[in-house]
Amino acid sequence: MKKSRMIFVIPYVVWLILFVIAPIVLITINAFSDGHGFSLNNFRQFFVDGTFLRMTLNSFWYAFLITLFTLLVSYPVAYILSQLKNQQFWLLLIILPTWINLLLKAYAFIGIFGQHGLVNKFLDLFGIGPKNILFTNFAFIFVAAYIEIPFMILPIYNAIADIDPAVIQAARDLGANKWQTFIKVLWPLSKSGVEAGVQAVFIPSLSLFMLTRLIGGNRVITLGTAIEEYFMTTMNWPMGSTIGVILIFLMVVVMLITTSSDSHHRKKRIEL
Amino acid sequence: MSRLAAFLMGEFGMKDIIKLEHVRKEYDDGFVALKNINLKIESGKFYSLLGPSGSGKTTILRIIAGFSEPTKGKVFFDGQDITHLDASKRQINTVFQNYALFPHMNVFENVAFGLQLKKKDKQEIKMAVKEALHMVQLDGYASREISELSGGQQQRVAIARALVNEPQVLLLDESLSALDKRLRKDMQFELREIQKKLGITFIFVTHDQEEALAMSDEIFVLNEGKIQQSGSPVDIYDEPVNDFVARFIGDSNILTGRMIKDYEVEFGNHRFECADAGIKPGEKVEVVLRPEDLDIVDIKDGKLRVHVESQLFLGDHFEIKAKDSDENEWLIHSTNSTEIGKEIGLFFDPEDIHVMRFGESEAEFDRRLEAYEGDEDQEDEEK
Numbered sequence: 001m002k003k004s005r006m007i008f009v010i011p012y013v014v015w016l017i018l019f020v021i022a023p024i025v026l027i028t029i030n031a032f033s034d035g036h037g038f039s040l041n042n043f044r045q046f047f048v049d050g051t052f053l054r055m056t057l058n059s060f061w062y063a064f065l066i067t068l069f070t071l072l073v074s075y076p077v078a079y080i081l082s083q084l085k086n087q088q089f090w091l092l093l094i095i096l097p098t099w100i101n102l103l104l105k106a107y108a109f110i111g112i113f114g115q116h117g118l119v120n121k122f123l124d125l126f127g128i129g130p131k132n133i134l135f136t137n138f139a140f141i142f143v144a145a146y147i148e149i150p151f152m153i154l155p156i157y158n159a160i161a162d163i164d165p166a167v168i169q170a171a172r173d174l175g176a177n178k179w180q181t182f183i184k185v186l187w188p189l190s191k192s193g194v195e196a197g198v199q200a201v202f203i204p205s206l207s208l209f210m211l212t213r214l215i216g217g218n219r220v221i222t223l224g225t226a227i228e229e230y231f232m233t234t235m236n237w238p239m240g241s242t243i244g245v246i247l248i249f250l251m252v253v254v255m256l257i258t259t260s261s262d263s264h265h266r267k268k269r270i271e272l
Numbered sequence: 273m274s275r276l277a278a279f280l281m282g283e284f285g286m287k288d289i290i291k292l293e294h295v296r297k298e299y300d301d302g303f304v305a306l307k308n309i310n311l312k313i314e315s316g317k318f319y320s321l322l323g324p325s326g327s328g329k330t331t332i333l334r335i336i337a338g339f340s341e342p343t344k345g346k347v348f349f350d351g352q353d354i355t356h357l358d359a360s361k362r363q364i365n366t367v368f369q370n371y372a373l374f375p376h377m378n379v380f381e382n383v384a385f386g387l388q389l390k391k392k393d394k395q396e397i398k399m400a401v402k403e404a405l406h407m408v409q410l411d412g413y414a415s416r417e418i419s420e421l422s423g424g425q426q427q428r429v430a431i432a433r434a435l436v437n438e439p440q441v442l443l444l445d446e447s448l449s450a451l452d453k454r455l456r457k458d459m460q461f462e463l464r465e466i467q468k469k470l471g472i473t474f475i476f477v478t479h480d481q482e483e484a485l486a487m488s489d490e491i492f493v494l495n496e497g498k499i500q501q502s503g504s505p506v507d508i509y510d511e512p513v514n515d516f517v518a519r520f521i522g523d524s525n526i527l528t529g530r531m532i533k534d535y536e537v538e539f540g541n542h543r544f545e546c547a548d549a550g551i552k553p554g555e556k557v558e559v560v561l562r563p564e565d566l567d568i569v570d571i572k573d574g575k576l577r578v579h580v581e582s583q584l585f586l587g588d589h590f591e592i593k594a595k596d597s598d599e600n601e602w603l604i605h606s607t608n609s610t611e612i613g614k615e616i617g618l619f620f621d622p623e624d625i626h627v628m629r630f631g632e633s634e635a636e637f638d639r640r641l642e643a644y645e646g647d648e649d650q651e652d653e654e655k
Contacts, residue, residue: 164370164372166368166369166370166372167372167373167374167375169337169339169359169366169368169372170366170368170372170373170374170433171374171385172338172339172358172359172360173337173338173339173359173360173364173365173366173434174360174365174385174386174389174433174434174437175360175361175386175389175390175437176360176385176389177360180389184385185374188376189374189375189376
């Protein structure tokens with residue numbers, strides 16, 4: 001019985017080996033070679049040469065900003081959503097943009113933000129001349145946040161929807177004003193959702209490269225763009241792999257930091 | 273009422289702490305939960321709002337707590353209009369149906385929540401929490417997590433969390449319904465003890481008539497958004513104003529009958545002496561007889577003759593079902609057993625017969641009662 005059931009796992013295991021494990025093994029091997037044999041040169045270069053560290057900091061800084069703005073927009077939306085009557089309908093509207101291809105959305109924003117785009121036409125009405133919006137940090141963070149918002153709203157919404165409304169009423173009943181209710185009850189009880197949302201936004205944001213190119217106009221250099229550069233342009237695969245390995249390592253670290261408190265919270269809730 | 277009496281009532285806590293005036297609650301979908309509710313809650317008493325689900329009892333509680341605003345009408349607390357006052361600013365605390373404890377806090381943090389918001393001194397908070405936990409018999413539970421507690425213990429934490437704030441009024445929303453029967457009985461007793469000890473007003477919402485009868489000083493019976501009757505448990509049990517109250521509170525035999533004249537009513541093809549008056553002769557009425565007011569006697573001594581159909585032993589009494597010659601069913605509670613198939617006589621006193629007019633409101637009932645009690649006084653004086 002058990003053996004026959006194992007058959008159904010095989011496709012996934014094959015997929016896992018071919019497209020997850022094998023690539024990681026390959027780039028790790030690549031990272032520790034200089035084209036001829038084992039070498040730590042790539043890592044030495046990464047940590048000695050300031051540009052790579054600056055790129056890493058850049059990546060973290062932009063990922064942080066994107067996550068922050070996404071969170072600031074998403075939390076209130078998720079809360080209001082949980083209070084509405086037709087929640088399923090509004091939820092659908094929020095999920096809808098995720099069905100559209102990322103590239104299409106990026107091109108749409110090129111149109112909107114361009115010299116002859118919608119925003120500049122609108123500004124023209126007030127006599128404000130065409131502004132350079134595209135290829136700015138603002139445009140990059142704006143579009144990235146726009147794309148990530150649904151992935152932040154959903155986990156936060158789920159966490160808030162799980163909270164017994166009576167618990168919120170109890171806080172008010174005991175004399176808490178709206179702000180105190182938020183700080184002492186709503187936020188701690190929805191934190192698991194925020195953590196999941198932050199993970200879902202922050203980690204992919206570390207390796208963004210297409211948006212940096214299309215919207216950021218290559219002015220924003222992150223680890224993602226560097227990897228693409230080394231693999232596609234300069235064809236220096238070992239260096240590209242090194243950056244990739246370091247990026248994966250950093251992602252794991254971020255995962256561990258954000259999940260440690262999360263699991264503690266989940267344990268509390270399951271026992272209820 | 274004399275001025276002295278009014279003064280004494282004001283001084284010694286017999287004042288109206290909460291008053292609802294012409295309160296109506298209509299929801300967005302057009303459902304009318306409350307239709308013109310008027311009620312007065314005196315301070316220091318134990319009240320119950322009793323009714324089936326959808327009767328509006330929880331809506332009244334939510335309006336008093338401040339979680340819901342009435343569509344029309346006013347709410348007063350200690351003489352002040354609090355209709356639009358936020359829940360957080362009312363000297364009223366609530367024990368919720370499913371306790372609504374904060375799952376991310378331990379017992380101490382839950383109970384201390386209200387006091388910490390008031391920025392009380394830390395040592396003072398510790399003492400108050402300790403005392404509150406002692407009152408609900410949870411000494412030594414302060415550092416437990418909520419998830420480690422049983423339902424009964426969570427219930428106690430919820431009560432302590434509310435009482436530690438020393439509210440003037442404590443609202444309890446079906447607070448015992450999630451507990452098993454044994455625990456519920458214990459908690460009923462304990463709640464009553466706590467209320468007497470603290471001397472604050474308790475308003476208890478329940479659909480369980482036994483619970484309401486056992487605990488309350490005064491009960492409001494609600495149905496379809498209206499107060500059907502208010503009064504002491506004994507009043508409501510003995511003198512239900514309409515068939516809803518009679519059916520809802522305790523078991524009843526309800527028959528249709530006809531008023532012959534004052535103090536005489538006809539049902540089951542017999543005429544009986546009764547204690548009711550002020551109803552037109554010949555008017556169709558409903559007659560209530562409580563099963564425990566019916567005594568089983570020999571046929572020759574009985575006022576009615578019935579045929580025993582079934583008998584159940586319920587521990588402290590027998591529940592007997594019988595039929596009279598008109599096929600009316602009779603429910604009898606007796607400490608003595610009888611035999612199925614036997615013809616027996618039923619005896620009852622004139623005051624055991626409760627005559628109710630169709631569709632009479634509590635106010636009309638009271639007016640009628642006053643009117644003929646006045647008659648009686650006059651008759652006595654004439655004698």
